[in-house]
Amino acid sequence: MKIALGDLVIPGRKETSLLIEDGVIVSFDVSGAVDRAYGLNGATVLPGAVDVHAHLREPGYEYKETILRATESAAKGGITRAFAMPNLIPVPDSVKNLKAETERTERDAKIAVYPFAALTKGERGEELSDIEELSRMTLCFSDDGVCVNDLKLLEEGMKRVKAVGGIIASHAERRGAKDTRRAEFEAVEEELELVKKTGVRYHFCHLSTKESFELLKKALAEGLDVTAEVTPHHLTLNSMMIRDGNWKMNPPLRSPEDVEATREALISGLVGIIATDHAPHSIEEKARPYESAPNGILGFETLFPVVYTSLTAGGKLSLEALSEAVTAAPAKRFGIDCGKIEIGRKAELIALNVTDYRAYTAEEIAGKAKNSPYIGKVMTGFNVFTLVGEKVLYRSSEIKEA
Ligand SMILES: [Zn+2]
Incomplete structure (x- = not known):
């Protein structure tokens, strides 16, 4: 099947069209008959994003979100690959439990999903998971949501993950620290010592x-062989903006000085990866008073508009650097070969409308959960079209089939 995409912009190229045949990019010129054609209204085409930090909530928390709805939301947001965190029921701390997750992912996911296995059994931080056996299914380990505070155990986990050629993603948060800022950076400091070792x-x-x-x-x-991610919310929101449970996440929103440091870390290239920490919760949970609301906010659909509007539109972060931080850099770090728009590559494309500004609405959210502090926020850079292979995973109403 031949698919033609026209009226588009590809950063760094002068052509304004793309021809895809049997799911593969075959030309930057479109000529001859095609089976389907879409005009992209001048949208900017980029490779689909790779989100290395997402909570899909299934199995175990289907009342918050499902793999199907979460990945529909990801596709709408321009994310074509996501790494799923292991705070699930059952916790994927054994091959059997991990299979309970991957069977559902294979059945329901609209995009590519890569699981993190839990580093410790039940994410309890007491005993390591069967890292060697799990490494047949994934090389990514994390106890995200909680921090492994037992440094002896963490060191042992690091040795065993290193031995299988894996990577650990750490939610650094030391229990018992004086405040939530210290909880983060004291854990970072302690963990870096062990990384060095x-x-x-x-x-x-x-x-x-x-x-x-x-x-x-x-x-x-x-x-040291270390990387880090920053989130769109820590790049744009501070603690003075907190209104209700939809502004609650962990790490919590910080001071304007910390937000500035986070932006500077990204802009300078010190931190190369942006990840969403997409964390759906039910409407009832987030309607509780701030103190008792659970941590986490939605991130998939607002990744591009939040970062584009706050940094790229003002010229602080180039579109190329933005794309690198959400696609090429995380893909490289977590061992996936994707993120290029070139002849002979499988099509994995999104298209951002970077000319119109509009408000993000609760009604448009493709996922089941609605816990976003960005609802009502006027932004630009929304994704309008997602194509993987020959499948159109998302098309906004503004994109017409020709
Ligand atoms: Zn976390």
Whole structure:
């Protein structure tokens, strides 16, 4: 089947069309008959994003979200691959439990989903998972949502993950620290010591304090194999903006100074990856008073508009750098070969409308959950079209089939 895409912009190229044949990009010129054609209204075409931090909630928390609806929401947001965190029921801490997750993913997911296995049994931080056996199914390990505070256990986990050639994604948060800022950067400091000792590949989730970035900078100067991600919300929202449970997440929103440090870490290239920490919750849970509402907000559909509007539109972060941070860099770090628009490659494309500004609405959210602090926010850079192979995974009403 031949699919033609026209009236588009590809950063760094002068052509304005793409021809896809049997799911593969075959030409930047469209001539001759095609089976389907779409005009993209001048939208900017980029490779689909790779989100290395997502909570899909299934199995175990279907009342919050399902794999089907979450991945529909991802496709709408321009995310074509997502890494699923292991705070599920059952926790994927054994091959049997991980299979309970991957069987559902294979059945329901609209995009490619890669599972994180739990680093410790039940994410309890007491005993390591069967890392060697799990490594037949995934090389990515995390206890995200909680931090492994037992440093002896963590060191042992690092050694075993290194031995299987894996990577650990860490939610750094030390229990018992004086405040939530110290909880983050003290854990980062302790964990970096162990990374230095063991040589494991290590990735810090959602860093959000000035001190964390200073520690990361030092670690990179020492040559440690470490990366980090920042989230769209920590790049744009601060603690003074908190209104209700939909502004509650972990790490919590920080001071304007920390937000500035987070932006600077991304803009300078110190941190190369943006991940959403997409975390759906039910409407009832998020309607509770702030103190008792659960942590986490939606992120899939607002990744591009939030970052584009706050950084790219103002010229602080180029579109190329934005694309690198959401696609090429995370793909490379987590071992996936994707993220290029070139002849002979499978089509995995999204298209951003970077000219119109509009408000994000609760009604448009493709997922089941609605817990986003960005509802009502006027932004630009929304994804309008997602194509993987020959499948149109998302098409906004503004994109017409010719
Ligand atoms: Zn986390």
